Amino acid sequence: MNLEKLFHLKENHTDVKTEVVAGITTFMTMAYILAVNPIILSDAGMDSGAVFTATALASMAATLFDGRVCQLSLCAGSRHGA
Numbered sequence: 001m002n003l004e005k006l007f008h009l010k011e012n013h014t015d016v017k018t019e020v021v022a023g024i025t026t027f028m029t030m031a032y033i034l035a036v037n038p039i040i041l042s043d044a045g046m047d048s049g050a051v052f053t054a055t056a057l058a059s060m061a062a063t064l065f066d067g068r069v070c071q072l073s074l075c076a077g078s079r080h081g082a
Helices: 003-007 016-042 048-068
Strands: none
Touching: 003 016, 016 048
């Protein structure tokens, strides 16, 4: 399987190494959100298991929507901060 042809890497001005690093970075960011979000919201009285599940499902839905409908390589999750 030729990844260049499958993902149109040259057309998108990227390469396999860049995409692997981006994938690892995105995975680590989403893992952080899934770990931290339930902790923060459980301090506000919410069930941490329910918050974890809701965060995971909402992130999955938004990411699939961006990938399929918008044809963007984005990962969408909850945000923290100002």
